[in-house]
Amino acid sequence: MNQMKTQPVFxxxxxxxxxxxxxxxxxxxQIYVMERNIRHYDIRDPLQALQFVSILPRLARHGLDLRGLxxxxxxxxxxxxxxxKPWSKLAQRQEDKRxxxxxxxxxxxxxxxxxxxxxxxxxxx
Numbered sequence: 001m002n003q004m005k006t007q008p009v010f011x012x013x014x015x016x017x018x019x020x021x022x023x024x025x026x027x028x029x030q031i032y033v034m035e036r037n038i039r040h041y042d043i044r045d046p047l048q049a050l051q052f053v054s055i056l057p058r059l060a061r062h063g064l065d066l067r068g069l070x071x072x073x074x075x076x077x078x079x080x081x082x083x084x085k086p087w088s089k090l091a092q093r094q095e096d097k098r099x100x101x102x103x104x105x106x107x108x109x110x111x112x113x114x115x116x117x118x119x120x121x122x123x124x125x
Contacts, residue, residue, distance in 0.1 A: 002073070003069050003073075004066070004069050004070060004073055005026055006025075006026060006027075007025075007065075007066055007069065008023050008024065008025040008062075009023065009024045009025070010022065010023050010059055010062070011023070011024075017042055017043050017044045018040065018041070018042050018043075019040070019041050019043065019052065020038045020039065020040045020041065021038070021039060021041075021052075021055060022034055022038060
């Protein structure tokens with residue numbers, strides 16, 4: 001399995017002086033998001049600020065490790081194969097319409113093949 005896909009992803013949620021570190025990861029093709037027992041920090045409290053700051057170097061090291069993995073993957077991957085997709089709702093609707101039209105075309109072609117080249121209904125037994 002691709003090593004990049006198995007690495008955890010961290011996030012920081014903040015509201016003023018309050019913050020929380022979150023994490024998501026993938027195991028067995030299932031993505032998990034940590035939503036319970038999240039450690040909250042209030043950086044107005046010196047002890048909590050110190051605890052929060054002590055996490056940052058570990059996250060920075062993890063980021064460097066991820067960068068190394070990514071650079072190894074980019075050597076293997078043809079960058080031209082990677083095309084980003086727009087993620088707006090409009091783009092998703094357009095993609096849905098395009099896929100539905102393609103499915104309709106395939107269905108019509110299958111029906112036409114069933115009827116044969118002369119356009120007659122197939123003989124039923």
